[in-house]
Amino acid sequence: MSKPPTVAISAEDVPCCAPMAYERIPAEVSGTLAQAFKALGDPIRLQLMSMIASAEGGEICVCDLTPAFTISGTTVSHHLKVLREAGLVDAERRASWVYYRPRPGLMRQLSALLAVDEPARA
């Protein structure tokens, strides 16, 4: 039991931040970064992530997420777990409800990684 139950990686552990247009991504961190991109690589997870990231008050209840989709609550829970283990969101139980909150650290790193020079518009 050398690892906590749910939180797999902390966003701050990713030792890579330079835009990939400038610097090649080292093989050692490509796995961790790819896990985050893969977590966003599903239409439902991407919508979940955007609902969490744009939530008023910085957090949103699972009970507000589930009815936005036609899939079962079980599957929503599974997708949220993927986002959680990728380090993109954080969950907290309060009373009977579970609230999800974005983790801006990793999002910023991914955004920086994809950054490109200003278009050399003629």
Add this chain to the structure above:
Amino acid sequence: MSKPPTVAISAEDVPCCAPMAYERIPAEVSGTLAQAFKALGDPIRLQLMSMIASAEGGEICVCDLTPAFTISGTTVSHHLKVLREAGLVDAERRASWVYYRPRPGLMRQLSALLAVDEPARA
């Protein structure tokens, strides 16, 4: 047969660009965007993408990509196809060699999508 064979999407067709922290991603475009993220959601593809994006001269030969990995050339070709169909890279054959080039448009959109406010550091 309403879709062309190989080129799935053109980056400019993605009608979404506002940061997901501000605006929820519409369900209609989540599939296209998720396809791009999914393409980056593999360690090898992420390294391939970074090698292409950071290539000197703006392009790189497949013959320079393949020896950087231990997997077969067949598999490298497959991964490049995924990046191509996601709209992240472009390929051009010149003489006997094929050169890959990044497509900054979609990369910029993905980066903008993940953009977050400056950290409210105390």
Add this chain to the structure above:
DNA sequence: CGGTGGTTTCGACATGCGTCGAGGTTGACA
């Protein structure tokens, strides 16, 4: 014209992943 090297496609296989139903856990409330 045939051969050679670079690249992609094809067909096959094992693994991974999205989905669900059933059941478990947690907390609220009477």
Add this chain to the structure above:
DNA sequence: TGTCAACCTCGACGCATGTCGAAACCACCG
């Protein structure tokens, strides 16, 4: 304490995906 609602875990089911070898394709060069 019993019940109920919200959420998660477990186990299972197909489909998608990463991987490879063989073969096809393309461009150059004897």
